[in-house]
Amino acid sequence: MNVFIPIGPFAIPLNALLVLIAVCLALWITARAARRAGVKAEASVWLILLVGLVAARLGFVVRYADAYLAQPMSLLDIRDGGWSAWWGLAAIWGATLLIGYRRPAIARPLVKGMSALSLGVLLVVTLAALPTSANRPLPALPVTALDGEAASLPSFAGKPTVINLWASWCGPCRREMPMFQQAQEQHPEMHFVFLNQGEDAATVEHFLQRDGLELNNVLLDRGTEMGHLLGQRGLPVTLFFNAEGLMEDVRLGELSRGSLAQRLDALAVDD
Numbered sequence: 001m002n003v004f005i006p007i008g009p010f011a012i013p014l015n016a017l018l019v020l021i022a023v024c025l026a027l028w029i030t031a032r033a034a035r036r037a038g039v040k041a042e043a044s045v046w047l048i049l050l051v052g053l054v055a056a057r058l059g060f061v062v063r064y065a066d067a068y069l070a071q072p073m074s075l076l077d078i079r080d081g082g083w084s085a086w087w088g089l090a091a092i093w094g095a096t097l098l099i100g101y102r103r104p105a106i107a108r109p110l111v112k113g114m115s116a117l118s119l120g121v122l123l124v125v126t127l128a129a130l131p132t133s134a135n136r137p138l139p140a141l142p143v144t145a146l147d148g149e150a151a152s153l154p155s156f157a158g159k160p161t162v163i164n165l166w167a168s169w170c171g172p173c174r175r176e177m178p179m180f181q182q183a184q185e186q187h188p189e190m191h192f193v194f195l196n197q198g199e200d201a202a203t204v205e206h207f208l209q210r211d212g213l214e215l216n217n218v219l220l221d222r223g224t225e226m227g228h229l230l231g232q233r234g235l236p237v238t239l240f241f242n243a244e245g246l247m248e249d250v251r252l253g254e255l256s257r258g259s260l261a262q263r264l265d266a267l268a269v270d271d
Helices: 014-037 042-063 065-070 072-076 085-102 104-128 171-186 201-210 225-230 257-270
Strands: 004-007 010-013 143-145 161-166 191-197 218-221 237-241 247-252
Touching: 010 014, 014 042, 014 104, 042 065, 042 085, 042 104, 042 257, 065 072, 065 257, 072 257, 085 104, 161 171, 161 225, 161 257, 171 191, 171 257, 191 225, 201 218, 218 225, 225 237, 237 257, 247 257
Parallel strands: 161 191, 191 218
Antiparallel strands: 004 010, 143 218, 161 237, 237 247
């Protein structure tokens, strides 16, 4: 399920917001229970959360190790959204039980707080797994090919489709392009569409030639209609549609090889 909460010119994923709320609730419940028991548990809570965070990241990196080994520094960039909820929860409860065993006085407050956190994380996992049949279809926007011919985004339905919104002046967009070029070569069963936002054909062609990029389906959205439709001003944005032409996922910001591989796997499973 793709739900974003607008905050000024930006948007935050509902799932991320729910996890943040669950963390705050866990901190509050633990502190409240600890005060009633006459003990202090704040340091232990932060330690457990740190262990869970590291484990959630490590679990995702291990699953997509090949992608991260290709760019080792990308595993440190947590902005790519690569997390494993199950690894995180396992580590949280392992650390909770260990600390509770060594410090029985704070065991009950920790269990209460981590239970609230776990329920929040499970809610996020459940929301992410909800059917997406109601998601928006490939939009019929006025886009053109580089030769000036009109193009149709709905015509890509029939195969899973990845649409990348980009511009040549956007640094993160440029960094993604070699990765997307490799992905389109490795996944001929999917469409990859590179929908330029606001630039003319000459600018786009110059960029592609300068960087030696060979991309399929490079289209122009001169009026940035797709960005307006999504309510997004920033770039890059990547949209993932299933074979029926319905949106399954959206990524605001730069993708890593690992986070792209995760989303392509999800599209393949759905197909």
